[in-house]
Every structure is written in C-alpha cells, then in structure tokens.
Amino acid sequence: MDLSSLSPSENAQMQRIIERKQMQDFMKLYSGLVERCFTACVGDFTSKALTNKEETCVLNCTDKFFKHSERVGARFAEHNADMMNQAQQPR
C-alpha cells in the first residue's frame, strides 16, 4: 500500500487508524477461530470437560489455521507484487 502521498500528520493519523483496525481484526479473528474450531472439533456432550481428543483437535485446528493464513498471506503478497510490477512496467 502506498502511503507516500500522505503528509506526516496524515501519516500519523493513518498509523492510528491502522492500529485500531488491527485490534478489531484480531478480535474478529479470535472469535472466528473459536467458532471454527469448536464446530469442527466438539460434538460430544456427554461430559462438561473437553476430551483429550477434542483438545488435541482444537490445538491442531488453531495451529493449522495460522499456518494456512500465513501461506495465503505469502501468496497474496506475491500476487500484489506482480500486480505492482505490471502496473509500472508497460510505459
């Protein structure tokens, strides 16, 4: 993202907005992940506590989600870089 067109004060304001958004995104990610892993892993209500199997599943689900998200991020960045290059080259 190109923030070079912003003045220093605008830039500072933008940083604050980005921080706030990151906080919101984090909370959304958290609740989304809880729901995703709960739905995928928990289905046995004969006991109040998580079973060992459920717990392993939840931990794997969380780990895997972050690895997935990281990988998507890498591909996403590559794609964006390609787009940038394409936009700049043909002149």
Add this chain to the structure above:
Amino acid sequence: MGGGSSQNIEVAVAELDMITDVFNRIVSSCHSKCINPRYSEPDLNKGESVCVDRCVAKFFEVNKKVGERMQSMGGASAGAGGGGGSPFGI
C-alpha cells in the same frame, strides 16, 4: 469514519479495507475448501499446501474475470451498483 479526516486518509482507509476484506475472504474460503476438518496434525500437509496455493491463484483469477464481466456489463447498461472505474483489480 470520524470527522476531520482528510480525503487522502479516506482513500487510504478505503483501500486498506478493501485489501483486508479480500484477504479475509480468501483465507476463509480457501480454508473451507482445502483444509481437512479432522485436524489430526497441526501442520498443513502436502496436499493441503498445494491446494491453498492453487486456491489463492484461482480466487484472484475469478476476481479478475468477474470484474471484467461486470465492467463490460456496466458499459452496456450503466446502472445497478454504479460500478464504473477499475476498482476490481486488487
């Protein structure tokens, strides 16, 4: 958005929101399509990794195709949604 933000900031925020939105949609969509919900291991296996890579590439391709289609439609009947410029090309 809060009052007093300049137009530059509004443009930057809109761009940030759009990129974040697309990213989140890809994460969510490709997760449903590629990740085995049995969660027997904490790592992406080979098949899942390849699937994710292809899924992301295809999502962008679909994004582009739909954008092009909508633009050609917008040219014929400018109306619904008011799509005009080229805001589809992430």
